[in-house]
Each structure stands twice: as structure tokens, then as C-alpha cells.
Amino acid sequence: xxxxxxxxxxxxxxxxxxxxxRRLEVLEELAREGNDVTAQELxxxxxxRDSGTGLATVYRTxxxxxxxGVVDVLSHHGGEQCYRLCGDGHHHHLVCTxxxxxxxxxxCDLGGWLDDVASRHGFVATDHRVEIAGLCADCR
Amino acid sequence: xxxxxxxxxxxxxxxxxxxxxRRLEVLEELAREGNDVTAQELxxxxxxRDSGTGLATVYRTxxxxxxxGVVDVLSHHGGEQCYRLCGDGHHHHLVCTxxxxxxxxxxCDLGGWLDDVASRHGFVATDHRVEIAGLCADCR
DNA sequence: CTTCCTGCAAAGCATTTGCATCCAT
DNA sequence: ATGGATGCAAATGCTTTGCAGGAAG
Numbered sequence: 001x002x003x004x005x006x007x008x009x010x011x012x013x014x015x016x017x018x019x020x021x022r023r024l025e026v027l028e029e030l031a032r033e034g035n036d037v038t039a040q041e042l043x044x045x046x047x048x049r050d051s052g053t054g055l056a057t058v059y060r061t062x063x064x065x066x067x068x069g070v071v072d073v074l075s076h077h078g079g080e081q082c083y084r085l086c087g088d089g090h091h092h093h094l095v096c097t098x099x100x101x102x103x104x105x106x107x108c109d110l111g112g113w114l115d116d117v118a119s120r121h122g123f124v125a126t127d128h129r130v131e132i133a134g135l136c137a138d139c140r
Numbered sequence: 141x142x143x144x145x146x147x148x149x150x151x152x153x154x155x156x157x158x159x160x161x162r163r164l165e166v167l168e169e170l171a172r173e174g175n176d177v178t179a180q181e182l183x184x185x186x187x188x189r190d191s192g193t194g195l196a197t198v199y200r201t202x203x204x205x206x207x208x209g210v211v212d213v214l215s216h217h218g219g220e221q222c223y224r225l226c227g228d229g230h231h232h233h234l235v236c237t238x239x240x241x242x243x244x245x246x247x248c249d250l251g252g253w254l255d256d257v258a259s260r261h262g263f264v265a266t267d268h269r270v271e272i273a274g275l276c277a278d279c280r
Numbered sequence: 281c282t283t284c285c286t287g288c289a290a291a292g293c294a295t296t297t298g299c300a301t302c303c304a305t
Numbered sequence: 306a307t308g309g310a311t312g313c314a315a316a317t318g319c320t321t322t323g324c325a326g327g328a329a330g
Contacts, residue, residue, distance in 0.1 A: 122277030
């Protein structure tokens with residue numbers, strides 16, 4: 001009677017992470033909320049669902065998932081880290097400043113520009129992060 | 141017998157911030173280290189110079205300066221915030237992954253690209269942050 | 281005299297860690 | 306049995322706040 005074929009489990013097994021019930025709960029919660037969540041928020045929601053998951057486990061799981069590249073970690077929230085389930089490849093984020101919706105942006109043809117800017121300062125660019133703030137379709 | 145004409149003081153007065161000795165010490169320390177520093181690091185350096193400045197004052201001053209736009213706040217350091225004295229206008233950062241040197245990048249002709257990407261997702265872009273990681277001239 | 285600044289210590293929060301227990305293999 | 310996973314509580318580390326003393330206008 002599961003509503004979906006549990007692709008979430010594979011997200012774990014695919015990375016060699018044992019799919020324990022608690023980890024799946026965390027993952028489900030992340031999937032439920034497409035946007036980014038703090039560890040504390042996520043824990044709160046689990047409690048509302050009467051999950052006995054401990055806060056430490058939430059942190060441990062999120063760290064593990066981040067390490068394995070299953071979730072993105074965003075630091076745009078002051079002292080608190082935000083986690084977000086996301087696609088595999090290179091991508092950036094579009095964040096709505098009003099409702100905080102986050103959309104993944106796959107397109108990234110900045111390669112040339114980056115190399116250009118970097119070399120102009122004697123650098124070799126190896127990585128980059130772009131975060132675009134704005135208003136989403138519903139909020140503008 | 142001052143070595144420089146104290147342009148730092150004006151950085152404060154210009155924003156309506158009273159240039160107290162402690163604030164100037166913090167500002168001088170930020171100017172001394174062109175790169176980004178954590179509040180704790182900065183406090184440590186002040187102590188080495190036998191400044192009696194308290195940690196709380198360092199935090200209060202940095203917050204104030206950030207609020208007034210005199211310093212940039214970078215969150216790329218895990219739980220700790222990094223502060224950096226920086227120019228006024230719109231700019232981005234080039235960070236050396238080996239020595240952590242930070243260079244300001246004034247050029248930013250991404251306007252068109254940003255609008256394009258944003259509108260493709262129904263957004264209107266209002267702001268953006270770009271952080272380029274790489275190796276600087278000395279480290280590569 | 282009044283307001284703002286500061287140092288110190290205590291408090292607050294997010295996150296991590298130690299440890300005993302539990303579970304699955 | 307054996308090693309990993311987990312809950313709980315204590316510990317950590319950064320940052321903020323309360324408060325009393327001080328300096329500046």
C-alpha cells in the first residue's frame with residue numbers, strides 16, 4: 001500500500017549507506033518538503049509524526065547524506081545550516097526572498113566567464129557557487 | 141606620528157557610527173588582515189597586541205559594521221562566520237582553497253544571464269552571490 | 281545628566297560526542 | 306556474537322545578552 005515505489009531507499013543503498021528506518025524517515029521528510037530545512041525543523045516535523053527519532057540521529061543522518069552528496073547544505077540562514085534533497089549534477093539555486101522556495105537551476109554555462117575572471121586575478125577556478133535571490137512566480 | 145591619514149575613521153563617521161577607540165582597533169585589525177577573519181581570530185590578535193577589547197565588543201562591532209555595509213560576512217566556514225573589510229559596490233569573491241586568500245572581484249556582467257535563468261523558472265532576480273573557489277597565483 | 285560604549289560573566293543555541301543499549305547480520 | 310545505529314544527556318563552541326561601571330557629548 002505504499003504510494004510510491006520507494007526510490008528513496010535506493011538513494012541510500014546506491015551510496016553504500018544502510019537504509020535504516022530512521023534514515024528513511026529523515027529522507028522521507030526531506031522529500032516531503034522540497035525546500036531546504038534546518039535540522040531542528042526537520043526534527044520537529046518528525047516529532048509531530050510521532051517518530052521517536054532523536055535529534056542527534058537527525059544530525060548524524062544529515063551529515064552522512066551531505067557527505068555522500070545526497071543532500072545539499074546551504075549556509076544562507078545565519079548560524080543555522082539548511083539541508084535540501086537535490087539532484088546529482090552540478091547546479092545552482094534560485095531562492096525566493098518572500099516564500100523561501102528554492103528551485104534548482106541546472107543550466108550553468110559560466111565556465112568561460114569564470115576562467116576569465118579567475119585568470120584575470122591569477123587564479124585557476126576549480127569550483128563555484130551561485131545563489132540567485134529573487135521573487136518566484138507566486139510571490140512577485 | 142600616525143603612519144596613515146586614518147581613512148578608517150571616516151569609514152565609521154561616514155556611516156554615522158561613532159569612531160570609538162575600540163571600534164577603530166577592530167577596524168585596524170580588519171584592515172591589517174586583508175582576508176576574512178572570524179570574530180574569535182580577530183579577538184585573539186587584539187589580545188596579542190595587548191588590547192583590552194572584550195570578545196563581546198568584537199562581536200558587537202562586527203555586527204554593527206556588517207549592518208552598515210562596511211564589512212562582508214562570509215558563511216563558507218561551517219558554523220563560524222567570517223568577516224572581511226571590503227569595497228562598497230557590488231562584487232564577488234574569489235577564494236583560494238589552499239591558503240584561503242580572498243580576492244574581491246569587481247567585474248560582474250552576469251545581469252543578462254541571471255535574468256534569463258530566473259525568468260526561465262518564473263522568477264525575477266533581485267540579487268545574487270557568486271563565490272569562486274580556486275587556486276591563487278602563489279598556490280597553484 | 282543622559283546616552284551610548286564596554287567588559288565581564290552568564291545565558292542561549294546549534295551541533296557534536298560519550299556511552300549504554302538495541303538491532304540486524 | 307559483533308559491528309553498526311540510535312537515544313539520551315552531557316559537553317562544546319560560537320554568539321548574544323544582562324548588567325554595572327565609564328566615557329563622551
